[in-house]
Amino acid sequence: MNAIEGTVKSYILEEFLPGANASDVNESTPLISGGILDSLATVKLVAFLEEQYKVTIEPHEASVDYLDTIRQIADLVRSKRA
Amino acid sequence: MSAEQSAVLEAPATASAVGERKAALAWPAITRAELLKLAGLTLQLAVVVYFLFAFRIENTAFYNSVAPIALVGFVVNHLLPMRYRLPFFATLSLLTLFVVFGLIQSAWLVALGLLLIGIAHLPVRFVWRVALLLGVGAVFAVMRLGHLAQYQPWRSAIWPILGSMFMFRLIAYMYDLRHMKDKPTVARTLAYFFGLPNVSFLLYPVIDYATFKRTYYDREPFTIYRTGINWMVRGLTHLMVYRMIYQYGTMLPTDVQNGTHFVRYVLANFGLYLRVSGQFHLIVGMLHLFGFRLPETHHFFYVASSFTEFWRRINIYWKDFMTKVIYMPAYFRLKKRGDAFALVTSTILVFAATWFFHSYQWFWLLGTWLLSWTDTLFWGILAVLLSFNVLREYRQGRKRTTKSTEWTAAERTRLVINTLITFTVICLLWTLWTMPTLRDFAALITTPKWRAQDIALALAVLGVVAVSAWIAQRRDTATAKGKDVARTTIPSLAVLGVVWLLGEPYVRQFYSSDVNAFWRSTRIQELSALERSQLQRGYYERIVDLNRFNGGLWDIYSRKPKEWLRLDQTDIQQKVPDARLFVMKPNHTTNLNGDIITTNRWGMRDQDYEPTKGPNVTRVAMLGASYVMGIGVKTGDFFEPILEKRLAADTTGHGSRKVEILNFAVSAYLLQHQLALMESGELQKVGTDVVLIIGHLTDANRGASYLFRLEANGLKTPYDTLRTLMRVAGWNAPPDEPEARRTMRNFEGEMSRVTFLRMGELCRQNNWRCVYAYIPMPFERLNPDLQVELLGYASAGGLETIDMGDVYDPYDERKLIITEWDYHPNLRGHTIIAARLHKELLSKPGVLTHHADSAASTASTSEEKRR
Numbered sequence: 001m002n003a004i005e006g007t008v009k010s011y012i013l014e015e016f017l018p019g020a021n022a023s024d025v026n027e028s029t030p031l032i033s034g035g036i037l038d039s040l041a042t043v044k045l046v047a048f049l050e051e052q053y054k055v056t057i058e059p060h061e062a063s064v065d066y067l068d069t070i071r072q073i074a075d076l077v078r079s080k081r082a
Numbered sequence: 083m084s085a086e087q088s089a090v091l092e093a094p095a096t097a098s099a100v101g102e103r104k105a106a107l108a109w110p111a112i113t114r115a116e117l118l119k120l121a122g123l124t125l126q127l128a129v130v131v132y133f134l135f136a137f138r139i140e141n142t143a144f145y146n147s148v149a150p151i152a153l154v155g156f157v158v159n160h161l162l163p164m165r166y167r168l169p170f171f172a173t174l175s176l177l178t179l180f181v182v183f184g185l186i187q188s189a190w191l192v193a194l195g196l197l198l199i200g201i202a203h204l205p206v207r208f209v210w211r212v213a214l215l216l217g218v219g220a221v222f223a224v225m226r227l228g229h230l231a232q233y234q235p236w237r238s239a240i241w242p243i244l245g246s247m248f249m250f251r252l253i254a255y256m257y258d259l260r261h262m263k264d265k266p267t268v269a270r271t272l273a274y275f276f277g278l279p280n281v282s283f284l285l286y287p288v289i290d291y292a293t294f295k296r297t298y299y300d301r302e303p304f305t306i307y308r309t310g311i312n313w314m315v316r317g318l319t320h321l322m323v324y325r326m327i328y329q330y331g332t333m334l335p336t337d338v339q340n341g342t343h344f345v346r347y348v349l350a351n352f353g354l355y356l357r358v359s360g361q362f363h364l365i366v367g368m369l370h371l372f373g374f375r376l377p378e379t380h381h382f383f384y385v386a387s388s389f390t391e392f393w394r395r396i397n398i399y400w401k402d403f404m405t406k407v408i409y410m411p412a413y414f415r416l417k418k419r420g421d422a423f424a425l426v427t428s429t430i431l432v433f434a435a436t437w438f439f440h441s442y443q444w445f446w447l448l449g450t451w452l453l454s455w456t457d458t459l460f461w462g463i464l465a466v467l468l469s470f471n472v473l474r475e476y477r478q479g480r481k482r483t484t485k486s487t488e489w490t491a492a493e494r495t496r497l498v499i500n501t502l503i504t505f506t507v508i509c510l511l512w513t514l515w516t517m518p519t520l521r522d523f524a525a526l527i528t529t530p531k532w533r534a535q536d537i538a539l540a541l542a543v544l545g546v547v548a549v550s551a552w553i554a555q556r557r558d559t560a561t562a563k564g565k566d567v568a569r570t571t572i573p574s575l576a577v578l579g580v581v582w583l584l585g586e587p588y589v590r591q592f593y594s595s596d597v598n599a600f601w602r603s604t605r606i607q608e609l610s611a612l613e614r615s616q617l618q619r620g621y622y623e624r625i626v627d628l629n630r631f632n633g634g635l636w637d638i639y640s641r642k643p644k645e646w647l648r649l650d651q652t653d654i655q656q657k658v659p660d661a662r663l664f665v666m667k668p669n670h671t672t673n674l675n676g677d678i679i680t681t682n683r684w685g686m687r688d689q690d691y692e693p694t695k696g697p698n699v700t701r702v703a704m705l706g707a708s709y710v711m712g713i714g715v716k717t718g719d720f721f722e723p724i725l726e727k728r729l730a731a732d733t734t735g736h737g738s739r740k741v742e743i744l745n746f747a748v749s750a751y752l753l754q755h756q757l758a759l760m761e762s763g764e765l766q767k768v769g770t771d772v773v774l775i776i777g778h779l780t781d782a783n784r785g786a787s788y789l790f791r792l793e794a795n796g797l798k799t800p801y802d803t804l805r806t807l808m809r810v811a812g813w814n815a816p817p818d819e820p821e822a823r824r825t826m827r828n829f830e831g832e833m834s835r836v837t838f839l840r841m842g843e844l845c846r847q848n849n850w851r852c853v854y855a856y857i858p859m860p861f862e863r864l865n866p867d868l869q870v871e872l873l874g875y876a877s878a879g880g881l882e883t884i885d886m887g888d889v890y891d892p893y894d895e896r897k898l899i900i901t902e903w904d905y906h907p908n909l910r911g912h913t914i915i916a917a918r919l920h921k922e923l924l925s926k927p928g929v930l931t932h933h934a935d936s937a938a939s940t941a942s943t944s945e946e947k948r949r
């Protein structure tokens with residue numbers, strides 16, 4: 001797991017799944033379609049990503065198409081930083 | 083055929099993908115195991131399709147055409163190479179449109195749809211495309227209102243379907259068109275807008291285009307199909323439960339008198355939403371059969387543990403749509419002003435948009451704009467509750483379920499308590515939402531008297547909700563742990579099979595009539611008694627309080643042409659300053675929904691009559707309401723002229739005496755109007771011998787409406803008896819008709835009784851032979867006790883009675899009405915009434931030969947002798 005993936009996973013576990021096992025979430029766990037991230041959690045995650053990686057995320061990117069898995073989230077961040 | 087192959091077809095053409103692409107284009111080699119799986123699922127689906135037909139689920143187009151087409155299409159679709167599946171589904175959807183709507187109308191529907199899609203893809207800037215779409219939408223809206231009809235070659239029935247297909251999905255499509263990297267294919271776009279089930283369901287989930295694309299065959303096909311069939315069965319179950327609630331649970335708010343009524347009213351009202359949930363399950367389940375692995379549309383919404391949970395679980399597609407097009411853009415724009423402000427403002431904007439879009443949807447489906455305080459208040463209160471919840475969740479978070487989640491006893495208890503609070507508040511809010519006015523809601527809340535048994539019932543209901551919340555939470559936890567808890571298809575089908583068996587006509591013959599009626603109602607899709615009476619009210623009142631999108635009446639009204647009028651919406655009626663309130667203009671002609679209505683010099687829809695009758699003639703004054711004056715049928719095609727002709731042709735019972743029937747009926751006349759007409763002197767002007775009052779349901783329950791209208795016209799109630807009743811009931815200038823009805827609720831029977839008493843007096847004074855014939859309209863039933871009571875009042879007043887409450891029993895009433903939105907009898911219905919009434923009149927010796935003048939002279943001679 002890369003640095004971004006690891007950081008995002010830690011954030012999700014700490015912020016949205018306190019008490020859950022780390023093994024409950026992997027890079028391809030569906031976060032939005034799986035009900036872990038609702039709209040409220042999504043905006044929190046976006047705020048975190050923007051703050052952490054100094055990137056700007058567009059409204060249409062705050063969706064299942066870009067943020068449904070840790071891998072997708074990391075890809076989005078990487079594409080923004082590139 | 084696999085998800086990978088689907089992905090290959092979606093992927094850009096690269097050299098390495100060519101081989102796999104060829105595989106996706108090839109006809110699949112099906113293994114024996116796969117064939118068995120397909121056969122098993124097809125068999126399950128066939129049973130579902132049969133049940134949809136047997137239970138007459140939703141509408142004829144669905145169970146007769148769409149569902150069988152989907153069954154065949156499912157097999158063909160799976161056997162096709164992946165490359166051809168989407169075009170096949172799009173073609174099948176368009177063909178189904180043609181099957182259901184016919185060639186010409188479907189062609190117009192598709193053409194209008196293609197026009198909108200074409201504009202969406204014009205090679206101009208996005209903003210211009212949106213402006214053009216808004217412009218065309220505005221023109222369509224004007225046409226939806228019934229204007230520009232002369233330029234409209236298609237039928238107005240197209241508008242609700244077109245609206246259903248494009249009103250929301252075009253917004254979602256445009257949003258994705260702007261943001262998605264790859265262009266939509268023609269087949270996918272057609273499949274998205276014209277998708278197979280849409281032709282038979284006006285309420286259609288707002289499917290997200292990106293999700294529609296992303297989830298297409300993104301899992302193993304049989305898993306997708308299995309889920310689809312499971313959801314169709316779930317939808318069917320929801321719709322069967324809805325049907326029972328709709329037929330047996332609903333009641334008028336004015337009938338709520340105690341706590342048990344209140345609980346029943348509130349629960350039934352909320353329970354009606356199962357129709358939407360059931361339809362959405364059927365729709366999305368059916369789309370699964372063609373590879374669209376769309377998400378769930380509803381999830382345990384009755385046992386949501388907070389208002390935000392409720393919002394997330396009920397109509398999930400709508401929540402997602404709002405999140406995408408309103409919430410996220412608003413939040414991102416506002417977040418610089420602080421998270422709390424951005425979150426609350428975005429939430430409020432979502433509810434403002436939902437409120438607006440709800441009215442917008444109402445407009446496209448029903449052709450009128452929904453504006454009511456209860457609707458506004460409902461969305462407003464929900465916005466406030468959600469905003470508080472959002473802030474709380476933002477600060478404190480909420481428990482989410484994963485594989486390792488364990489719920490403590492304290493957490494479970496909290497969850498159950500929160501669920502009970504949410505359920506109670508939402509039930510009340512839902513009730514508010516479906517009330518026509520705030521005053522009605524206030525009356526509903528304050529009127530019921532709570533007895534011990536009512537409180538016990540309310541607590542029992544909450545107990546059931548608590549247990550359900552606990553079960554739902556366990557199921558969610560089990561699902562999160564990866565357990566397959568959705569294997570409910572076969573058991574559910576088995577239960578439905580038992581319901582089907584118990585409702586079979588052969589089995590039903592062993593039941594008592596009540597039990598038979600119950601099981602019969604599982605097999606038919608018809609308006610409930612409550613909505614039939616609402617439809618009936620529509621002939622008398624301008625406003626029909628549709629229960630939002632609950633119930634079945636709105637569906638029928640969506641198909642009612644905009645130009646369909648009631649008689650009082652034409653120019654043929656005029657007000658009069660007496661207790662009749664209004665009459666028909668004499669010597670006037672008007673066009674009512676294509677039928678010419680012409681009145682004679684007396685203001686009757688009848689041939690002309692001289693004031694003086696000829697010798698050897700019995701004149702029968704026939705009094706009644708709309709169906710007696712033949713609304714909906716052509717001149718001469720209703721039971722009065724048919725009966726007159728029969729009497730002329732067959733002189734049995736009246737010998738050489740000619741019988742003339744003078745049709746005094748006026749549309750929307752109630753029993754008290756008839757009395758006022760008898761008082762007016764109009765009947766004497768034409769030498770009436772016999773008064774034949776044709777009565778129906780309204781005679782038993784509309785007295786208060788008459789009194790209200792009398793006062794609204796500045797007239798005083800003319801009878802002491804009625805005034806006394808009003809005083810006893812606490813009548814105090816009620817502000818509207820519902821309030822008037824509530825005030826007089828317990829006095830309706832008494833009002834009928836005193837009206838008949840006065841009628842009897844008039845009959846005796848004028849030496850008229852008076853007969854009250856109870857003749858319902860098709861589908862119009864009084865409860866048997868009330869019918870007996872009504873006829874008893876007429877009899878006690880001194881009128882002879884004819885009971886034709888069973889006149890339609892041997893017939894299929896659906897074939898006796900003008901249209902599904904107007905239950906006035908058609909020519910066949912009138913012919914049946916005329917034949918029976920002829921027979922009934924012959925069974926009353928002397929009625930057809932009665933002569934009021936000779937009776938008067940005989941009566942006065944007797945009187946003189948007595949003196």
